[in-house]
Amino acid sequence: MHKGMTTGSNFRAASLLLILIAFTLPAMLIQWVLLKASLQCARTLPFWYHRCICRLLGIRLHVDGAIKHGQPVLIVANHVSWVDILVLSALAPVSFIAKSEIRGWPFVSSLAKLQRSLFINRKRKSDVSRISDAMTKRFNDGDILVLFAEGTTTDGNRVQPFRSALLSSAFPEEALKRKKIIDRNYAEPIVQTLSLVYTHVHGVPLGREGRKIIAWYGDMDIFSHAWQLLKIGPLDVNVSISSPVAVKEDQNRKKLALTAEKQVRTRVIDMLHGKKKATHNYYEN
Secondary structure, three states, X not given: OOHHHHHHHHHHHHHHHHHHHHHHHHHHHHHHHHHHOOOOHHHHHHHHHHHHHHHHHXXXXXXXXXXXOOOOEEEEEOOOOOHHHHHHHOOOXXXXXXXXXXXXXXXXXXXXXXXXXXXXXXXXXXXHHHHHHHHHHHHHOOOEEEEEOOOOOOOOOOOOOOOOHHHHHHOHHHHHHOOOOOOOOOOOOEEEEEEEEEEEEOOEEOOHHHHHHHOOOOOOOHHHHHHHHHHHXXXXXXXEEXXXXXXXXXXXXXXXXXXXXXXXXHHHHHHHOOXXXXXXXXXXX
């Protein structure tokens, strides 16, 4: 890379980082107060915050479909990068099912907790039941939860098999079998699948290798990766959201996992090959 371009990129990254810090720290304090006071707007502040962050960073969202509001929703999505958190949080007031390792990450863990994330230790089978129960209770509160069903991130060019364990929270009868939820007014969530693909940097189309630059996977360090993304410039991401999956027509969580995986993979492939394009720029709504 040309030296002048590198200097300019570093200046861009440093400037954005300072603005992010100045904007984020007060927002974190406000969100902490809202959570302590158990106020309803604690759900919506992260939505507003991430929408502002996406605009600031130049992350342009092109969206086909919409996440349902006013009812409990389980979003089942593919996972490419930590940037997915910003993108999905800018679409609706969501919370995430996150891996327990995030609890030990400086600063990132605080952001995740303030967004009311649920943390799961995927290495402990007993933790699946605990998180499923927690998800069920959150659905009773009308929450929208995001599950990255692959269980890990990818290089942005493929979709890995979906894990079915946490999908049990979408079935009232499974919650009752665990004898953790006795409330007969159990709120059955609707399930929507979501596919996302990063398509452009600075307006230039990304190919197979280019998408790997955006992706955060393997043993990549999150902070150095974030610095590189701050340097490279505006991103375009295509997001395709399904109509609700008819959970009642699926006999169990494994069948639902296969249905969701097929939907997500088909739309990812279509977007990678330019066969499916988003219908509008999200910020024009």
